[in-house]
Amino acid sequence: MGFKQTINHSVWICWKDLLEFTRSKMGLIMVIIMPLFMMIMVGFIFPDSAATIEDAPIAVANLDSGPLGGNFTANLEYVNSETGMMTLTSADGMEDIRSQIYEGKIDGGIVISENFTADLLAGRQGTIAIMTDQSNPQMSMQVQAALSMTITQMGSGAAMANLNQTYGIPANETLAAIKPYTVEVESLIPNDPSYFQFVAPGIMAMVVMMSLMTGLPHAISYEKDTGTLDGMLVAPIRRLSIILGKVLAQTSRGMLQGLIILVLAILLFGVTIYGNVLLVFFIMFLAVFSFVGLGILITSFSDKEETASMMMMTLMFPMMFLGGVFFPIEQMPGFMQTISQFLPLTYATSALRKVMILGAGIDSIMTEILFMLAFGLIFLAVAVPMFKRAMNR
Amino acid sequence: MDEYSIVTDSLTKRFGDLVAVDHVSFSVKKGEIFGFLGPNGAGKTTTIRMLCTLSRPSDGSATVAGFDIVKGDNQVREHIGLVSEKMIMYDRLTAYENLKLFAKLYNIPKQKMEEKIDELLKLVHMEKWKDAQIGTFSTGMKQRINVIRALLNEPKILFLDEPTLGLDPQSTAEIREFIRKINAENHTTIILTTHMMAEADLLCNRVGIIDHGKIVALDTPQALKKMISGEDMLVIELDISNLTNGMAEILQKNECVKALTRLSDTRLKVQAVGANAFGSILDTVKSQGGILQSVKNLQPTLEDVFLHITGREVRDEASSKVKETRHHGPPGMRSNNRVR
Numbered sequence: 001m002g003f004k005q006t007i008n009h010s011v012w013i014c015w016k017d018l019l020e021f022t023r024s025k026m027g028l029i030m031v032i033i034m035p036l037f038m039m040i041m042v043g044f045i046f047p048d049s050a051a052t053i054e055d056a057p058i059a060v061a062n063l064d065s066g067p068l069g070g071n072f073t074a075n076l077e078y079v080n081s082e083t084g085m086m087t088l089t090s091a092d093g094m095e096d097i098r099s100q101i102y103e104g105k106i107d108g109g110i111v112i113s114e115n116f117t118a119d120l121l122a123g124r125q126g127t128i129a130i131m132t133d134q135s136n137p138q139m140s141m142q143v144q145a146a147l148s149m150t151i152t153q154m155g156s157g158a159a160m161a162n163l164n165q166t167y168g169i170p171a172n173e174t175l176a177a178i179k180p181y182t183v184e185v186e187s188l189i190p191n192d193p194s195y196f197q198f199v200a201p202g203i204m205a206m207v208v209m210m211s212l213m214t215g216l217p218h219a220i221s222y223e224k225d226t227g228t229l230d231g232m233l234v235a236p237i238r239r240l241s242i243i244l245g246k247v248l249a250q251t252s253r254g255m256l257q258g259l260i261i262l263v264l265a266i267l268l269f270g271v272t273i274y275g276n277v278l279l280v281f282f283i284m285f286l287a288v289f290s291f292v293g294l295g296i297l298i299t300s301f302s303d304k305e306e307t308a309s310m311m312m313m314t315l316m317f318p319m320m321f322l323g324g325v326f327f328p329i330e331q332m333p334g335f336m337q338t339i340s341q342f343l344p345l346t347y348a349t350s351a352l353r354k355v356m357i358l359g360a361g362i363d364s365i366m367t368e369i370l371f372m373l374a375f376g377l378i379f380l381a382v383a384v385p386m387f388k389r390a391m392n393r
Numbered sequence: 394m395d396e397y398s399i400v401t402d403s404l405t406k407r408f409g410d411l412v413a414v415d416h417v418s419f420s421v422k423k424g425e426i427f428g429f430l431g432p433n434g435a436g437k438t439t440t441i442r443m444l445c446t447l448s449r450p451s452d453g454s455a456t457v458a459g460f461d462i463v464k465g466d467n468q469v470r471e472h473i474g475l476v477s478e479k480m481i482m483y484d485r486l487t488a489y490e491n492l493k494l495f496a497k498l499y500n501i502p503k504q505k506m507e508e509k510i511d512e513l514l515k516l517v518h519m520e521k522w523k524d525a526q527i528g529t530f531s532t533g534m535k536q537r538i539n540v541i542r543a544l545l546n547e548p549k550i551l552f553l554d555e556p557t558l559g560l561d562p563q564s565t566a567e568i569r570e571f572i573r574k575i576n577a578e579n580h581t582t583i584i585l586t587t588h589m590m591a592e593a594d595l596l597c598n599r600v601g602i603i604d605h606g607k608i609v610a611l612d613t614p615q616a617l618k619k620m621i622s623g624e625d626m627l628v629i630e631l632d633i634s635n636l637t638n639g640m641a642e643i644l645q646k647n648e649c650v651k652a653l654t655r656l657s658d659t660r661l662k663v664q665a666v667g668a669n670a671f672g673s674i675l676d677t678v679k680s681q682g683g684i685l686q687s688v689k690n691l692q693p694t695l696e697d698v699f700l701h702i703t704g705r706e707v708r709d710e711a712s713s714k715v716k717e718t719r720h721h722g723p724p725g726m727r728s729n730n731r732v733r
Contacts, residue, residue: 005500012497016483016490023485023526227479231542234445235498236470392449 006244009237013245017219018252031253035207035261039269042199042326053142054084059091059100059109066117068126073112075154085146094131101133108132108143197272200265201352202325204258208287209345211254213316216295217308219246225305239388243296250295251288258284274359280352283365287348290372293379300383300390319345344375398423398550398582399444403453406439413439415606416453421584421599423549426576428597429586430695436606437586438478441554444584445475458549474543474551478558480535481542484528488519488538491527492545499546513541517571533564540571550582551575557592569596590695600695604703617698626651627665628697630689633678634659640681649673652700659686664697 021027060076062069080086089106091097097109111129113119120126130147132140160174169177220242223229232242262280265271273280298315302308321327322336323345329337340346351368354360362369399421406414414436421427429437442448444457446466455462458472475481482491489510496506514520517537527535536556543551553572557565573596575581587593593600594614601611610617633640636659644663645653649670654662665674678685 009498012494016486016494019490020483020485227477228481228483230445230447230475230477230479231481231495232498233447234470234473234475235495236467237498 006238006241009241010244010248013232013242014248014252017246017249021249021253031257032260035203035257036264038203038207039200039261039264042196042203053086053139053146055087056085056108056139056143056146057089057106058086058143058147059089059097059106061091061093061097061109061111063093063114064112064116065114066121068117068120069112072116072126072128072154075157076110076150079150079154083150085150094129097131101131106133107136107139108147110147196265196269197357198353199326200261200269200271201356202323202349204261204265204284205287205345205348205352206320206323206325207261208254208258208284209291209319209348210316211257212250212288212291213295213298214309214312215250215253216246216292217299217302217312218305219250220299221302221305221308224303233391239391240384242391243384243387247292247296251285251292254288255281255284271356273356275355276361279355279362283348283351283355283368286351286369286372286376287344290344290348290376290379293376293381293383296383296387297379300386319343322346324349344372347371347375396422398425399427399455399457399584401444401453401455404440404443404450404455405452406436406443406448407451412606414443414450417603417606417608418453419601419608419611421582423582424576424580425598426572426583426585426596428593428600429584429603430588430590430593430600430699431586431603432588435603437588437603438554440603441475441477441552441584441586445473445552446470447475471546472549474546474548476540476543476551476553476556478554480539482527482535482539485526487524487526488514488530489523491538492542495542496545501545509545513544517541517567533560533567536560536564536568537571540568544575547579548581550584553583553585555587556585557587557589572596590699594695602699602702609702610698614695617695618693621693621698621701626693626697626701627663627670628691628693629663629665629671629674630656630691631661631663631674631678632659632686632688633661633683634686635682635684636661640678640683643681644674644677647673647677662691664693 060073062073064070064072077088080088091100091109094109094111097106097111100106101109109131111131113127113129116126116128128151130144132143132147134140156175156178159178160171163169163174163177164171220229223232229242233239258281262273266273294315298308298311302311318339322329322332322340323343324340325345329340329346332340347368351365351372354365354368397420399419401420402418403416404414404418405412405416417436417440429440431437439448443450444455444462446457446462446469449463457469460466460468460472462469483494486494492510492513493506496510501509510523511520514523517540519534519537519541522530522534527538530538540553540556556572557568560568569592572583572585576583585593585596597614599611599613600617601608602617603609610620612620641653641655641661644650644661647665649665649667650663651666652664656662663674665671667673675685675688
């Protein structure tokens with residue numbers, strides 16, 4: 001049986017699978033809805049950056065007996081009216097703030113110390129205490145950052161005014177006197193990438209992986225369960241044609257989903273692709289290739305559709321979280337980073353990110369390409385004989 | 394060897410400790426309709442799957458259409474068609490698309506494929522439904538398409554595993570008629586498995602009875618039936634208008650009676666042995682004051698043969714609830730020591 005016939009048979013099996021797929025209305029809808037859902041979810045639940053809090057309820061307790069505490073409060077209100085980060089209320093003291101946090105009325109509080117005016121007048125630093133709701137670490141960190149920033153800014157303002165009035169330094173030079181250095185961020189790309197820009201390539205890689213890893217074992221086990229696989233097995237075709245046909249069909253489906261994500265990302269979420277779109281598709285195709293062997297292997301091991309889906313899930317979850325789709329790999333503990341270095345999803349995500357966000361060319365992603373190729377080849381070499389054996393049970 | 398389509402030699406299949414098919418040897422002649430009879434789980438389907446190259450034998454060997462089922466599996470596949478217990482069809486595809494897929498897998502050229510599909514659809518009167526999705530069909534319609542799918546490659550040997558299971562009487566009759574027609578017109582060898590004894594009796598030239606993975610009897614249906622009627626086996630149906638349970642019990646105690654089945658409120662099926670069995674049974678009925686409406690002399694069926702050989706009845710799940718069978722004497726008495 002020639003190579004041409006093997007391919008020919010697999011194309012017809014793929015034709016059959018895709019035809020079945022297009023006849024299932026629900027299936028078609030899900031292909032569009034699933035990536036859309038995924039995008040909206042990660043696009044909106046993850047915070048952009050630390051500076052985005054708005055109208056966070058914060059209580060202020062002025063314990064200072066002197067006038068400077070009141071000045072500080074007035075200043076705070078003025079700065080806040082410009083940034084709009086907080087909604088300020090007043091409190092009696094530390095205890096009151098604590099109980100208000102317990103009740104969930106406020107996210108944090110500011111306490112101006114008793115000796116604030118006295119300390120400042122005596123040439124010491126005035127103390128401002130900050131308390132935040134630590135049961136919500138993310139929010140707590142943001143409130144802390146916002147408060148610190150506001151207070152530091154107010155401190156600088158006060159210092160600049162001092163320098164001008166006490167030492168006679170011209171007002172436009174006071175900033176350089178207290179903050180001699182300034183930092184400017186030079187980026188590789190025109191705009192600051194949003195979290196979404198970061199996560200979109202990862203989701204593309206992930207959806208391609210998911211549709212292949214769930215689709216392939218399902219496609220084969222389902223036919224085994226319903227008995228239709230016997231029809232193909234009893235025909236004088238190579239076993240390879242059957243796998244190949246199934247892989248072709250699932251690849252087309254996976255690539256279609258990847259494309260849908262790309263379009264949604266561009267149209268709905270303002271993601272810009274700086275690199276070559278063809279290269280993006282090439283990487284997606286390689287990603288599919290790297291998962292195929294694993295998918296076939298799982299199919300050969302599982303006797304039933306149920307077993308296949310369970311094995312799938314067990315493998316897919318760690319891949320999703322360790323592949324660097326949602327969180328940068330560098331933020332993970334050491335041994336997790338080691339594991340993620342052996343996952344093809346890590347490389348697919350990284351390559352897509354480099355090309356899509358940074359506009360990198362093919363020579364910058366050679367490592368990723370080689371790893372995906374190697375991973376795919378090794379697993380295929382193991383999986384295909386296993387599959388043939390499983391078919392002859 | 395040329396006269397045989399299938400020759401098996403000690404064909405064996407083990408699943409772990411379970412021996413599903415136990416050293417089975419038999420031959421099927423070309424152009425024959427060969428029936429595999431036996432209860433569920435006897436090893437019929439496993440044997441068929443091995444012969445169709447879907448399952449590798451654990452031991453022994455077999456040739457199908459002249460090719461070894463292991464070494465020549467692809468040549469075997471060229472010459473066989475399979476209608477398995479589960480339908481090999483895709484519900485979301487139309488009848489034509491289903492047939493087209495398999496025609497492509499058998500490398501049938503386009504022109505010939507179109508002709509063949511039309512011809513086969515006409516044969517089962519389904520040409521109207523060519524472009525309708527299989528999912529909208531009744532079970533009987535599906536099975537017709539399923540059967541012609543197995544004929545696309547003009548197989549020399551057609552395997553049919555329970556082809557009429559779950560079909561209504563009309564479709565059952567049509568499928569049986571169709572099987573006979575293919576066999577007569579194309580000289581296709583047909584291997585049929587069924588647990589319906591009547592079906593085997595109607596269709597098969599020869600029947601192999603398989604139980605616990607072994608062939609316990611193999612001959613023509615006539616010869617098998619003669620095997621038991623040869624010992625003066627009498628099978629009669631009595632219609633007694635005032636039949637009571639007590640009457641049936643006393644009848645069962647008659648030493649001529651080997652088995653007794655209550656068919657309905659008034660009808661009894663009796664298997665009896667002995668030179669004067671008939672007279673003796675009538676006497677018993679009379680002595681119990683039974684009003685005998687009619688007596689029918691029934692030919693022994695393959696069901697009776699199976700019962701006789703294995704001491705058990707092949708039950709069709711559906712009918713087992715209706716029938717109430719009573720065996721005369723301890724079950725051990727009816728051993729299979731008469732099988733030659």
